[in-house]
Amino acid sequence: MKLNQKNLVDISNRISCPTYERTQLNTAIVHIGVGGFHRSHQAYYIHQLLQKKGSENWAIYGVGLREGDRNMYNTLKAQDGLYTLVTQHPNGNIENEIIGSITEYQLAVDDPQSVIDKMASPNTKIVSLTITEGGYNFNPSTGDFDFANPDVQHELKNPHDPRTVYGYLTAALQKRRANGLPPFTIMSCDNIQHNGDIAQKMVLAFTKKQDAELATWIEKEVSFPNSMVDRITPVTTTEIIDYLIIENDLQDKWPVVCEPFIQWVVEDNFSNGRPQLEDVGVQFVPDVTPYEKMKIRLLNAGHSVLGITGAIHGHPTIDACMQDEVFAKFMRAFMDKEVTPILGSIEGIDIEEYKDNLEIRFGNPNIKDSVSRICSESSAKLPKFLIPTLKENLEKGGSITYATFILAAWCYYSDKRIDRDGRPIEIIDAMADQLYREARKTKTNPMAFLKQESLFGNLAKNDRFAKLYTQMIRKIYGDTSIREYMQEIV
Structure with missing residues (x-):
């Protein structure tokens, strides 16, 4: 049986599935970089929250920035954003759960404006990132923003044709500011020490070159909470795909494997509201x-x-x-x-x-x-x-x-x-x-x-x-x- 929204009722007879009505959810989080870790960690936490009543406003709109994200885009599109989280315990026990918190997904290279518009929507409260260390575009020896990047050079000259995360963030924040909307929080979930501080430094460096007035507004209004994330999430293998077919009669083209341990510590510093993730075990602290x-x-x-x-x-x-x-x-x-x-x-x-x-x-x-x-x-x-x-x-x-x-x-x-x-x-x-x-x-x-x-x-x-x-x-x-x-x- 193929994994998709239409088949969820039948699948739920043998695997834990979302109990919330996915078609009624609002996507208040735009997440850039939908890979294995995001799906085992942040999307899992949001899924757990959605399972509780009163959390309907915090579903995820996923974004792939690069052509290299097309396989993920095609897979999640065919599966209506659904995927299986396979949790493997040291004692050999395996838990399978269908995660439904990603309700929309867009490949930015196909339609950049739709991604900008989504980020600029009044419904969007948080833009979160798992773009790997390389995605932050800084010189590892100096820590400074790399303006020599050809895509960055293009964006500085063509602000309405973004290519990197910075082009998209600034275009969306510019539109929100022009429309009199409060900014979204930019929340890094990457495995980088002081990830929020680094995101802020890089965003401001880019924006000061592109639009100094906007940079002043961002510096004053946008929150960049630091966070510590942890869950071992190895690369998905064909064995896991085959296991789901053999053991559960389920065809999932890109499941996620993880360990049972999970941890997320976040500085409680948000520009425009946040989900009550403390209800599902996230630790909010003044200093991470x-x-x-x-x-x-x-x-x-x-x-x-x-x-x-x-x-x-x-x-x-x-x-x-x-x-x-x-x-x-x-x-x-x-x-x-x-x-x-x-x-x-x-x-x-x-x-x-x-x-x-x-x-x-x-x-x-x-x-x-x-x-x-x-x-x-x-x-x-x-x-x-x-x-x-x-x-x-x-x-x-x-x-x-x-x-x-x-x-x-x-x-x-x-x-x-x-x-x-x-x-x-x-x-x-x-x-x-x-x-x-x-x-x-x-x-x-x-x-x-x-x-x-x-x-x-x-x-x-x-x-x-x-x-x-x-x-x-x-x-x-x-x-x-x-x-x-x-x-x-x-």
Whole structure:
């Protein structure tokens, strides 16, 4: 049976389905970047809220900005925005639920004006984003807006022909302002520290170039709440699609797989109202900073610790890494000895319990999160997730052994590109070629990889770090396997 609105009644006999009348919902949220994570996280929370009475005004209008979003557009269009959320528990239990919170979807490249008009509609209260770090269009070394982007150059000259998220946001806000409407909130749900602050900085940088008067209004009126989001959501595989057909007689062309754990911490700062998401477990706080730091330094960095070393060793998935006692101990020691001492106390959070849960989550045998996905775009991840911990411990005299080892392993990974059995490692990184070129120089200059200041800053100039890193490079490039060396360290 195909998944669509017409078949929902029949499907509900075997799978949990929306109990709300989807045709009666108002779309007050425009979401840009409808991918797996958005559908397992924000759209799921909204779905839970819609299941409660009195929440009819908060459905989601999805937007795909790029031609690359066409497959998602075609799939959700055929399925009336419906999809299956497959929650896989560590004990093997699987929960299937049809999510109905995305009631409309538009591919912006086909009809830019319809997206602008929707954002500018009085009904729209929030425009939310999951556009990945690259979508924010900032220079990773300076943090400044990249005006050299050809699409940005086009938008500055042609404000009525947007191509990037900034062109759409400013065109819609301009129209709202002209019509005397209050602005919408711009809410980033991306895995970036201070994501709201970064969104605000980039929007204002762009708008000041395009329309300085509008920029002044945005700075005064538009809210950009920071938020911390968390739910492991691996790439959907054909096995999951086949599972739904075999076990549930359901044809869903693009279901979403996730773990049972979910968390969302948001600063309670909205321009024009918000859904009562605290009713479904979202935590609203005055400052999200300590929660962001905890998640990025423990979960995200922990993933990279396992992913890079696991790729070199030949472990295909994160749960396989956790089944290896050496890898599991190394990751926990990194969290205990290098991250925990710099986190401090966090209101409402038991750090030890949080780390215990991370071990369970990473070890979930049903998630099968590939190390290649976790390692993808490491050049964007490690400078945010791992290196700040290393620098803080250098300043405070704390342990730097584990983080330094990961940087040395990253160099080897970027250079050799094969695992211990000679199988090629899939490297997905915008800087892959540059990383390879610099890593190749390591045999003649152990510090060569660290000369990339856009990634490492002045780390190479720190004598304590440089001495340890050089020792580790020589050993990793020697006869000691990555796993044996990890065992020595632990």
